[in-house]
Amino acid sequence: MGRSPCCEKAHTNKGAWTKEEDEKLISYIRAHGEGCWRSLPKAAGLLRCGKSCRLRWINYLRPDLKRGNFTAEEDELIIKLHGLLGNKWSLIAGRLPGRTDNEIKNYWNTHIKRKLLSRGLDPKTHRPIDVDRPFTALKQQDMSAAQDSTASEKYFSGDEEGGSSSTGRHKGCYLDLDLNLNLDLSISLPCHPSQEQSSPREAKAQATPQSLCCHLGFQTGGTCSCQNIPKSLVLLSHSIRPLEEGQHIA
DNA sequence: AATCCTAGCAACCGCCGGATG
DNA sequence: CCATCCGGCGGTTGCTAGGAT
Numbered sequence: 001m002g003r004s005p006c007c008e009k010a011h012t013n014k015g016a017w018t019k020e021e022d023e024k025l026i027s028y029i030r031a032h033g034e035g036c037w038r039s040l041p042k043a044a045g046l047l048r049c050g051k052s053c054r055l056r057w058i059n060y061l062r063p064d065l066k067r068g069n070f071t072a073e074e075d076e077l078i079i080k081l082h083g084l085l086g087n088k089w090s091l092i093a094g095r096l097p098g099r100t101d102n103e104i105k106n107y108w109n110t111h112i113k114r115k116l117l118s119r120g121l122d123p124k125t126h127r128p129i130d131v132d133r134p135f136t137a138l139k140q141q142d143m144s145a146a147q148d149s150t151a152s153e154k155y156f157s158g159d160e161e162g163g164s165s166s167t168g169r170h171k172g173c174y175l176d177l178d179l180n181l182n183l184d185l186s187i188s189l190p191c192h193p194s195q196e197q198s199s200p201r202e203a204k205a206q207a208t209p210q211s212l213c214c215h216l217g218f219q220t221g222g223t224c225s226c227q228n229i230p231k232s233l234v235l236l237s238h239s240i241r242p243l244e245e246g247q248h249i250a
Numbered sequence: 251a252a253t254c255c256t257a258g259c260a261a262c263c264g265c266c267g268g269a270t271g
Numbered sequence: 272c273c274a275t276c277c278g279g280c281g282g283t284t285g286c287t288a289g290g291a292t
Binding site: 016110 | 258262
C-alpha cells in the first residue's frame with residue numbers, strides 16, 4: 001500500500017529559507033499558533049513541506065531560542081546528559097532551555113566529540129579509549145578517586161590542549177547527577193537471552209522499574225535497592241521532563 | 251589571486267510510534 | 272485488530288564561510 005508522501009514534492013520549495021518565507025511562517029504561527037503542520041504551508045501561503053515548516057520554526061524561528069555560543073556549563077551538561085541518555089538529542093535539548101535538538105546534535109558532532117577524544121574518551125561510550133586498560137580494572141582503581149568530592153569536577157575539566165588522553169589521567173567514567181551513576185548504562189530495555197521478546201511492544205511491557213534501574217547503572221544497594229525506585233527515575237525512563245525556565249541540574 | 255580543504259550549520263530524508271477511525 | 276495519518280526524532284547531506292597553501 002505504501003505511505004502517502006507528506007507533501008506534494010513537485011510543488012514545494014527546498015533548500016534555504018528566504019526572509020519572505022520566514023515572515024509568512026512567523027506571522028501565521030503568531031496568528032494561529034502551532035499545530036497541524038501538514039496543512040499549515042497551504043494556509044500560510046508557503047510552498048513548503050509541513051515538516052520543513054516545523055523544522056524551520058523549531059530550530060530557527062521560535063522566539064524563545066537562545067542563540068549564540070554554548071557556555072562551559074552547557075558543555076558539561078550536554079556531556080553528562082549524553083552519557084546518561086545517549087543520542088537522545090530531543091531529551092537533552094529538553095534540559096537546555098532555548099536550545100534545540102538539532103543545535104545540540106550539531107554542536108556535539110563538531111565540538112564535544114573532539115573535546116572528549118582529546119581527553120582520551122570515546123564519545124559514544126564515554127569510556128577511556130585506551131584498550132590496554134580495561135574498564136573494569138579502571139573502575140575499581142578509580143572508585144576511590146571518584147569518592148573525592150572533586151573527582152567528577154576533575155573528570156570533566158580536562159583542558160583542551162592538555163594532552164589529557166594519556167593513561168592514568170582519567171578519573172573514571174562516573175557521572176555526578178546527584179546520584180551515583182556510572183556510565184556503564186543504557187536506556188535500552190532489558191534483554192534477557194533466555195526470554196527474548198518477539199516484539200518491541202512485548203519488550204516494553206516487560207520493562208519493570210527494577211530492570212530499568214539496573215540498566216540505568218545504579219549501584220546495587222545505596223541509591224538503587226531495586227525495590228524503591230525514585231519516582232523521578234521511573235519518569236525518566238518514559239520521558240525526561242523539560243526544565244522550567246531558569247531551572248537547572250545541580 | 252586562485253584553489254583547495256575543513257569546520258560549522260541549516261535543512262532534508264527516512265523511519266518510528268502514538269493517535270485515530 | 273488493523274490500516275492510515277501525522278508529528279517527531281536521529282542520521283546524514285550539502286552549502287557556505289573562512290583559513291591554509
